[in-house]
Amino acid sequence: MLFKTILEIPGEPAFTWYSLFQLYFSLGFAIGVVVLGLMFYFIYRYREDRSTESEDIKPGRIPTERGNLKVILGFLGITAIVLYSLTIYSIPLTSYIEDVPEGDDVIVIDVIGFQWGWRFIYPNGTESVGEVKVPVGKTVVFRVTSLDILHNFKIRDFRTGVDAVPGAYTYIWISPHEPGEYIIQCYELCGVGHANMVAKLIVG
Amino acid sequence: MVEKPDYYSIKHWLTTTNHKDIGILYLFTSLYFLMVGGSLALLFRLQLAFPWLNILDASAYNQAVTMHGLIMVLWAVSPLAFAFANYLVPLQIGARDLAFPRLNALSYWLYLFSGLLAAVTFFIPGGAPDVGWTYYAPLSTARFSPQPGVTLAGLALVMLIASVTVSTINFIVTVATMRAPGLGWSKIPMFTWSILFTVLLMLFAFSPLAAGVLLLAVDRVFGTAFYTSPEGGTFLWGHLFWFFGHPEVYIVLMPALGIIGDVIETFTRKPLFGRKYILLSMAAASFISFIVYVHHMFNTGMHPIVREVMSLTTESISVPFGIIMLSFIFSLYKAKIKVTTPFLFAIGSIFLFIIGGITGVFNSSIPLNHLIRGTYWVVAHLHYAMVGATLFGLLAGLYYWYPKMTGRMYNERLGKIHFAIAFIGFNVLYLPMFIIYDMPRRVYTYSVPEWIPFNQLETLGGYIFGISFLLLVYNFYKSYRVGAPAGNNPWGGWSLEWLTQSPPPPHNFDFEPVITGDQVTLYTNGGQPEPHIEHMTSLPMYLSLGVFVTFLGFVISTPLFIIGVILTLAVLAKWMWSDVLNKFVIPEPVKSERWPFENTSKLKLGVWILVITEAMLFAGLIGAYSLIRVNMMGEWPPGPLVHDVRLGGINTIVLLTSSLTVALAVAYSKFGNERNILLSLLASLGLAGLFIGIKAIEWSELFAEGFTLTSSLAASTYYVLTSVHAAHVLGGMIVMLYLITKVLKGGYKSGGYEGVENFGIYWHFIDIVWIFLFALFYLL
Amino acid sequence: MEAENIIKMYTLIWVLLVVFTIVEVMMIAMAFPPVFILLGVIGLASLKAVFIALYYQHLKYDDIAISWFYLMALFFAIFIVIVFTGGSGVWPIQ
Incomplete structure (x- = not known):
């Protein structure tokens, strides 16, 4: 669903993700409404039967230039400012989400994607397929790789995911606050079993 | 001159080289593929409406999704734009035809047969490719997808790239050198400009894809490991594919923007707002589109600096598009707007593009990408951009130029109803995808109950959208027979295509358009139309058929393959022979506006553009080389340890x-010294043969040492790159034989030895490539 | 230009190209540091390419716009090599 109430969010990095998403969404929505509103107003206002303007397009006559540089620079300035401030704003968030947390209380779980399932290896060496249990209130790092082809390891309720690349490790982390069962799913087409390449994340 | 067959006869359509006929052929073929791709979409939309349904099982669903993507992007939407480009670009610039009409026919036939080759995969054992239209490796390699359909569709892609390359050459040369006298760059209509940007994008984007597909084909057929090697393989395909894949979005979009520009200008009755700046923005966007593609790989854990830079460039590409859209909207300011069907479609296109564009900005954010990669957010965004903006823009063009192409008016009311239904259907189809944006793409079933009603809504919208096209078909069919005559200029447009008859005569204009200042003057040559040279030839069709049979046979049956090769070679020989005899000559346009190519002939410019596409092919291959080598680090043996540097050096000198x-x-x-020309060419032919001979010796020695095609990635890379180069040398030798024959036959007596000079450009390029290959493989 | 002068110029450039090639091969035979060899070999190869492009393909005497196309392709080629190598795998490389 488009938005979730704060109670429905099970932990980090989903809080951060939603805050950024909502920023993009509200800005985008506002800009879209203004721009499209302007467009519809112009169409309404300058329709043939209302407009008193002259017709300047004539067969065999190359149209003259219209508009001026100042307005265009205005367009450029507005779009550039909006876009680049968003970029700059999200740089620290990028490293927050991407940097792998370290420390004694961080649990590192190995994840191996294969056609078609997920295998988990806990720090103590025990393995499980299709299900992973993590405690509430701790930070968990998933060290993800793939046995065969490119998969995408996604925990959608935590708003995070990363590609499972054969022959290499990629990392994501979650820090769950709410006990419960969440879905882990492959988000990159990987053959006939793709739709059912699901695992369970059990918090608690 | 041969007698022309009747316009409605099959023979006419198989042999025509007239740009308007080719445009019509493109139009019908692309609409056919649009129908095929659309039907596939309706099929899997039905499956998704009820997740427990089993009309499509997982494999069939993946096939449908893959073919829907491939067909829509490559064989439907872009060629639909080229239907208009073929029909209108020569008209808009006041030319009689495209620069190379026979090659234009070749483009079309290669396109048609490549599409059929892709479609044939449904009917061979193992079915159509089911690896997604992005063909991600290693899924697309033989180990994970052994079915021949994947190879066959890849070969279809190669054929399409050939078609696109030929079109690229044709359109760049046409727009650059064949404009009517006085028609400077600033006076060209928006649509022709947009096609110019499109073909420039094609020029640089398609060849690296050819490199990628070539490596995939070698992997699948000869068992090399470019894409199956751990880690590197995944990245290699990602880079090669998306370097093409991202500009491709703009290749598809640009023509629609051009059409919108023309339509808005005509129906607002005012010049575009900031036309110059729109064009500058289009140029900027075209350039930036090449340096953003890594945003398709934000989730791969690639080096953060590469991703941050590409995130920034991706944000940047929204700036020129922001300017373009705002300029279009401000063009409505103080205008006198006539609300017609083309205008409605153009406005609809802008509306949907703004939604597609704003939602696209989300994709440029690396943190947001952690969720939205591979979700319906991406599906919705890309369809708003590629279907909404592009297809609605192209439909605006279809309604706008229908009177010009047929000479009759369509039913305006039906057109508006079509717009309303299509627009509503489109939004019912794609807007809900933004609401359930965390649903994964390309799944045939799902287990989240909240997603079901939205999916059902989407399916409903899909069917509304699809069925709305029946109105278009009915409207156009009916109007073609009983519509009111349209006259030359039903909309009061300013550009040149509106000054001639509807439909235009084969030679386009009964007069000479000349532009002085902002005024078009029509000079009549004493009532006599300018003689128009038109040739009917079936060679392009047979050549494409030959390639089709060759590729099909290569995958499914050896005898068919042999027949195909013989057919292809025979047609090529016939084509060359007819050129030796100068059977097809179009005089250089004398009075055309051609800055900045005043001193470059059409053919020479064409050869140069070909060299640029070849340069991009080798750029892709050398990019692959550097990626593989960096990934292998110490395991790649230094060149001098493997190769005989002295022999390689001698071969370089040869x-x-x-x-x-x-x-x-x-x-x-x-200086016209025919004896010395012949001697020099013969010497070159001999030296080229010697080069190939020494190469053969080197290869056999390497093979004896165990350095074989599949022995290591370094070896595979060496053999593939040097054999692509050697193939170019062999091609050059064939051209040398052709030149020698033509000189002996006296084919150059009248025209100066243009062919020799143009061949030189190509041959020296092959030399430059070798200089780098020698350095990269032997010396480093 | 006179016919003889053109032929002289072409031959002279050929001599240069051959000399450069021999220098390249000799550099390998001598034990220079790898970075030196890398830069030297790529530099000499580029120099050879420039000579061929300017004189044999006579870019020098043609419409300048053709060189723009060539430079554009060169830019994209360099871009491809840099991004492909920079983004050749997962970071940090394991």
């Missing part, structure tokens, strides 16, 4: 010497 003799042939051709 090729350099052949360049000298070709240069001498060109020099002698300037």
Whole structure:
């Protein structure tokens, strides 16, 4: 669903993700409404039967230039400012989400994607397929790789995911606050079993 | 001259080289593929409406999704734009035809047969490719997808790339050198400009894809490991594919923007707001589109600096598009707007593009990408951009130019109803995808109950959208028979296509358009139309058929393959022979506006554009080389340890010497010294043969040492790159034989030895490539 | 230019190209540091390419716009090599 109430969010990095998403969404929505509103107003206002303007397009006559540089620079300035401030704003968030947390209380779980399932290896060496249990209130790092082809390891309720690349490790982390069962799913087409390449994340 | 067959006869359509006929052929073919791709979409939309349904099982669903993507992007939407480009670009610039009409026919036939080749995969064992239209490796390699359909569709892609390359050459040369006198760059209509940007994007984007597909084909057929090697393989395909894949979005979009520009200008009755700046923005966007593609790989854990830079460039590409859209909207300010069907479609296109554009900005954010990669957010965004903006823009063009193409008016009311239904259907189809944006793409079933009603809504919208096209078909069919005559200029447009009859005569204009200042003057040549040279030839069709049979046979049956090769070679020989006899000559346009190519002939510019596409092919291959080598680190043996540097050096000097003799042939051709031209060409031919011979010795020695095609990635890379180069040398040798024959036959007596000079450009390029390959493989 | 002068020029450039090639091969035979060899070999190869492009393909005497196309392709080629190598795998490389 488009938005979730704060109670429905099970932990980090989903809080951060939603805050950024909502920023993009509200800005985008506002800009879209203004721009499209302007467009519809112009169409309404300058329709043939209302407009008193002259017709300047004539067969065999190359149209003259219209508009001026100042307005265009205005367009450029507005779009550039909006876009680049968003970029700059999200740089620290990028490293927050991407940097792998370290420390004694961080649990590192190995994840191996294969056609078609997920295998988990806990720090103590025990393995499980299709299900992973993590405690509430701790930070968990998933060290993800793939046995065969490119998969995408996604925990959608935590708003995070990363590609499972054969022959290499990629990392994501979650820090769950709410006990419960969440879905882990492959988000990159990987053959006939793709739709059912699901695992369970059990918090608690 | 041969007698022309009747316009409605099959023979006419199989042999025509007239740009308007080819445009019509493109139009019908692309609409056919649009229908195929659309039907596939309706099929899997039905499956998704009820997740427990089993009309499509997982494999069939993946096939449908893959073919829907491939067909829509490559064989439907972009060619639909080229239907208009073929029909209108020569008209808009006041030319009689495209620069190379026979090659234009070849483009079309290669396109048609490549599409059929892709479609044939449904009917061979193992079915159509089911790996997604992005063909991600290693899923697309033989180990994970052994079915022949994947190879066959890849070969279809190669054929399409050939078609696109030929079109690219044709359109760049046409717009650059064949504009009506006085029609400077600033006076060209928006649509022609947009096609110019499109073909420039194609020029640089498609060849690296050819490199990627080539490596995939070698992997699948000969068992090399470019894409199956751990880690590197995944990245190699990602880079090669998306370097093409991202500009492709703009290749698809640009023509629609051009059409919107023309339509808005005509129906607001005012010049575009900031036309110059729109064009500058289009140029900027075209350039930036090449340096953003890594945003398709934000989730791969690639080096953060590469991703941050590409995140920034991706944000940047929204700036020029922001300017373009705002300028279009401000063009409505103080205008006198006539609300017609094309205008409605253009406005609809802008509306949907703004939604597609704003939602696209989300994709440029690396943190947001952690969720939205591979979700319906991406599906919705890309369809708003590629279907909404592009298809609605192209439909605006279809309604706008329908009177010009047929000479009759369509039913305006039906057109508006079509717009309303299509627009509503489209939004019912794609807007809900933004609401359930965390649903994964390309799944045939799902287990989240909240997603079901939205999916059902989407399916409903899909069917509304699909069925709305029946109105278009009915409207156009009916109007073609009983519509009111449209006259030359039903909309009061300013550009040149509206000054001639509807439909235009084969030679386009009964007069000479000349532009002085902002005024078009029509000069009549004493009532006599300018003689128009038109040739009917079936060679392009047979050549494409030959390639089709070759590729099909290569995958499914050896005898068919042999038949195909014989057919292809025979047609090529016939084509060359007809050129030796100068059967098809179009005089250089004398009075055309051609800055900045005043001193470059059409053919020479064409050869140069070909060299640029070849340069991009080798750029892709050398990019692959550097990626593989960096990934292998210490495991790649330094060149001198593997290769005989001295023999390689001698071979380099052999090729350099052949360049000298070709240069001498060109020099002698300037002075018309026929004996020396022949001698130099023969020497070059001999040296080229020697080069290939030494290469064969080197290869056999390497093979004896155990350095074989599949022995290591370093070996595979060496053999593939050097054999692509060697294939170019062999191609050059065939051209040399052709030149020698033509000189002997006296084919150059009248025209100066243009062919020799143009061949020189190509041959020296092959030499330059070798210089780098020698350095990269032997010396480093 | 006179016919003889053109032929002289072409031959002279050929001599240069051959000399450069021999220098390249000799550099390998001598034990220079790898970075030196890398830069030297790529530099000499580029120099050879420039000579061929300017004189044999006579870019020098043609419409300048053709060189723009060539430079554009060169830019994209360099871009491809840099991004492909920079983004050749997962970071940090394991």
